[in-house]
Amino acid sequence: MSVEEKISELLELIRTTELNRKEIKKEEIAAELKYPLLETEKIIDVATTEGLIQHNDGVFRLTDKGYMAVQHHRESYIHERFTHQPAFLGRLSRVIDGGIKDWQGHWRRRHSFDEESLNEFYKGIQGLEGHVEDTLPLANLDQGEHGHIVLAFGGRGLVRRLTEMGLTPGTEVTLTRKAPFHGPVEVKVRDISLALGYGVASKVLVKRVKEAD
């Protein structure tokens, strides 16, 4: 794992403790991330000198820059994995200009987010607890697998509809059926069967629930 990846792990951990209104100390960070204490200190030092985190009395907080870093990390991860395979021209332009710089503009132009849905999307990814790498789109669950809803994004209307159909964060869903060729999926949620188009099911992030057996 590269230093950058470790740093984003650290930032996401701190963000999660902030959301839970808890305070986290160096030793706890090491235990959570499963690094030796020494290495943890090194990562914390790098993150601090880069101005991503600050600490007083041994309690760590994200700086504004750190907050943005978490956001970029998560949106680029979600973007790479779930939203679109860039077409040849898209890939070419990305090679030329070195990736997406204006994320908000990209979401607006390429993914038709309006102001409001973009705001809600950012709120959603800021509120995500844990690591974004632990999530996957609902559409990628296998038949019979369970997951917990983490967040739905996309147009405001879509999020509203999904929420109202019972796909609120934390709810357990089971993927019961998949149609071939990236067709729709059928999920069971709150004792109801729902058919979701592939595109819709790709915009619902879940955490996979491991079977207890």
Next chain:
Amino acid sequence: METAKRLTFALAGNANVGKSVIFNQLTGLNQVIGNWPGKTVERAEGLLHFKGQTVNIIDLPGIYSLSTFSMEEVVTRDYIALERPDVIIDVVDASALERNLYLTIQLLELGSPMVLALNQMDFAAKKGIEIDVEKLSQLLGMPVVPTVATTGKGIEKLLSEAVDVAEHKAVAPSGIRFGKEIEGLLEKLEAVLLNNVPEICRKYPARWLAIKLFERDDDITKKILAEAAGGEILGLADMLVKEVEQEHGEPSMVVIASERYGIASRIAKEVTRIVSPPKVALEEKMSAITAHRILGYPILALVMAAMFAVIFIGGNALSGFLEGSFEDSIIPAVNGALSGVLSPLFVDIIGGGLIAGIVAGISVALPYIVPFYVLLSILEDSGYLPRAAFLMDNLMHKIGLHGKAFIPLLLGYGCSVPACIGCRILETDRERFLAGFVVVLIPCAARTVIILGLVGQYVGLPAALALYAFDLALVFALGRIAFKALPGEPVGLVMEMPPYKRPSVKNVLMKTWARTREFTYVALPWMVGGSIILVLLKQSGSDVALAHVMAPLIGGWLGLPALAGIPLIFGVFRKELALILLAELIDLAKLSSVQMIVFTMVTMIYVPCVATIATMRREFGWRRAVAVTIIDILLALLLGGLAFHILSILF
């Protein structure tokens, strides 16, 4: 003493919970069906007499929530908030209590007197679910009546409870509360609203307005912004809401939905007990096979093929019999009776126009449309159509629609009028129009009569089937072009898949009637009117004149006899008439196969009939109706001409 007191009860609830079955049980055939003013949302209203009282029953659209995402939701919400029915009968599915209670909680927020109809108790029992009705009633603070709508069980009790609530109007304010933090915020907002915009608070309950502000509801936000103190209130609300959103890391709409579902889930858990293992193995198995990723498709093809075979073979025989008996006995009899009394022109108008129009309507509706809609309603009520929609979703996406649009597409094989209206099940205006554009190109029963009667009869069945295949390909191609041309984003599929059930005969018949009614009330008058105009044109001789004007187009480009222009013009009024007229004017046996195919193709594609144009105008507006009409005419002429020139070279 008040004697003629009239109560109003409104039925509210999710889709697929048996709400309309309850409505039918309550009102029987005593219904008036129309649209909500200014909206393309169906409004069903009925009367019933109960213990000396007349009760007005309104069937509100089936919805999952009271936000303003869809027109159905807006209609429901405005009706409850502004018209204040005496009682809201909330119909819920006992086998999926949690999801259903979500709407119940939102209805409670509006503060109307309510009664809960705990429906589909039989199905819940099959799933091994037992519900503590007493406790549910206590928790919700309203009477709860277990019902089985399909058999009518509990309906009487439901009515008497509703009347009771209406008479004692005392609504105990619901004890349902959100979490402390949100309640605190709502209280603050409520106080501000009551102090600053008392007029709006007289219309809507203040607590409900506060909740809507918290959810950032567009409609209410706009209403409050229109007030003098609006800007200030919204500023304050925005600040408070942002705080909560920061805490939760979720948009406020999600926060409050989670709260509501939290309450719903708590109540559902408290009152339900799983008493026995569910006995729905068969249902699950049917679901697994019919929506199977591979097996599902051949099954779908078989079901469709069987359905069309029944319609075409049975319909053809019945239609021939009907037409024969009408033409041989009734029409001559009427003509005979009238000719003594009226002048020949009037005899022709009545016999050849009015009666022939009605006969034509009946001989299309009875053999084709009615059986088709019976079968389709059985498929729909049993739960198969949602599976079909699920399987077709992928393909429908290619034309910018989703699986649900498969349903109006199928309706189109009956009559384009109910098919256009059926597009209402789609979510956005863009999708409805896109689907409407496509469904009018599906050969309806009247066009099927021509395809089978001309090409099928004289050229052969393979040619007729080839025309069908060509039409499907055309629908697909045009759908794709329209999808690319119309601005906007496609909407993904979000659809409930109700469990398989045995369809109730009564409900299937009611549904068939509802769809045939659209044909009868909208299409039939146009058919009759068209017939009369036709008689007048014929009598005045202007039809031949028209044919001469159009001769270069009809003869030169389409390669048809000049007289064939007349049936093409009149096909606008009644498509199936085109064939009858053609037979009257020209000896069909003298037409070449190519000419028959071209003629049929043109009738199949060009202008959906006047009734459909009128329906499109109602559903999509004038400009779009005219645009579709013009596109279809040009397309029919273009393709018909091309077909003539290409086929002439080949054969």
